[in-house]
Amino acid sequence: MAGESTAARRTHFAPTDSLEFGRGVSFFDAVYGFAVTLLIANVDAPPPEAWRSLSALAESGVPAQLIGFALSFTVIAVFWRLNVRLMRRLAGLDGLTTALNLVPAALVILIAFTTQGISDPASADLALPTAFYALNIALVALAQTVMFQVARSRGLERVPTGARANRLDLIDSLITPLVFLLSIPLALFVDPNAAKWSWATLIVLGPLSGRLTMRALDRPRRGGDGGG
Template identity: 50%
Template sequence: MLVTTATGTAHRYERESVEFARTFAFLDAVYAIALTLLVVNIDPPEASAWRNLSTLLASGLGWQLLGFGISFAVIAVFWRTNHRIVAGFSAITPSTITANLVAIAFVVLIPFSTQGVSDVELADEPLTVTVYALNISAAVLAQAAVFFVARHDGVLRDPLPRRADTVKFIDTLTTPIVFLASIPVAYLVGTDWARYTWALLIVIGPLSGRWAARRIARIRASAASHPAGRDVD
C-alpha cells in the first residue's frame, strides 16, 4: 500500500490506504468549515427590524444573505470540483497534498473576502470587489494546479491526452477571467455593475463547458483511433 524511496521516505499512498482516506477526509472537513464560517458575516438585526420583511431586509440583512448565498455556491462548487478531481486519483503523493493545501488556503479565505462584498456600508467600495475577485481567481487557479500536479506525479487513473487537459484548463479560466474583469468595472463604472458581471458565468460557464466537452470527446476519439499518438496529442 505504501511505496517508499531508498531512504525510507514515503512518497506515494495508494487509494486503498488509510493515509489516502485521512488526507481527503481532512480536506472535505476544511471545505465544510469554510462553508460554515460564511454565517459569521451575517449580523443579527436589531429587534425593531423584525416588524416586517421590508424593514428586516432594509436593515442590511438582505445584502448579507445575498453575499452568503453567492459564496456558499462558490465554495460548494470548489468542493464538488475537488471531489471530482480526487475521484480520478489512484494514489496520493506529498506534492498533491501540498497542492491541495494551497488550494484550500484560498478557499478558507473566502469567508473573509465575503465580508467586504456583503456589508451594506462597504457596498460602494471597489476594493471589496477587488479582494473578492482576486480571492476567487486564486482559488480556481490553485485548484487547477492540483490536477496538473497529480498528472505530473502519475497518480491519475485515466489521464486524458495532453490536448484535452489544455481544453479543460481553458474552460476553467472562464471563471477567473470574469471575476478579474469585474475589477476594472468596479473602479470605472461602479461596484454594482462589477457584481452584475459575475452573473455572466451563468451563461458563459455552461457554454464553455459544452464547448470543452465536445472538444475533449473529439480528442479522445482521435486518440483511441491512433493509440501511438495519445501522449503526443
C-alpha cells in the same frame, strides 16, 4: 535510474485505497465544510425593532448579508465539488500534491472574510471589497488547477489523459478565474455593481465551455469511427 527516481518520488505516495488517502480527502472535505459554516458569522442579528415589518427588516441590512451568504455558499460548494472530482481523477496523493491542495483550501477559508466586504451595507458599494472578493475566488480556482496539473505531471492520474484533452480541460478550468480577474478593473475603474453582475456570465459561460470542450474531445472519435 528512471525506476529508482520513480520509486524515490513515490516514497510518500498514498494510493486511493490507503488510510492516508482517506484521511487526506476527509481533511479537505472538512475544511470546505468549515469554510461554509464561517459564512454565517457575516450575518448580523437584526435589532428587535427590525422585526416589526418587512420594510424595517430590509433596512436593517440583513437581506444584503443573506445574499452574500448565499452567493459564497454556492461558490464554496462548487469549489468543494470540483475538489472531489479532481481527487477522483487521481490514483493517490503524494507530499507535493497534498501541500498544493492546501493552498486552495486556505483561500477558501478566506472567502468568509472577503464576503463580509461585499455583503455589509456599509462597504458593499465600494470598489476595493469587490476587487478583493474577485481576486480571492480567482486564486482559489487557479490554485485548484495548478494542483491537478502538477499531480498530472507527476503521473498521479488514475486514467492518464492525452495532451490535447488536457489542454482543452485546462482552457475550460481557466474560464472562471478569467471572469473574476476581468471584473477587478471593472470594479476599480467603472462600477463595483457592474463587476458583480459580470460574475453572472458564468451561469452561461461555465456550461457552454464545458459543452464545447466535450464536443471538441468527441470530434476526433467521431472522425475515427467514420473513417473506419
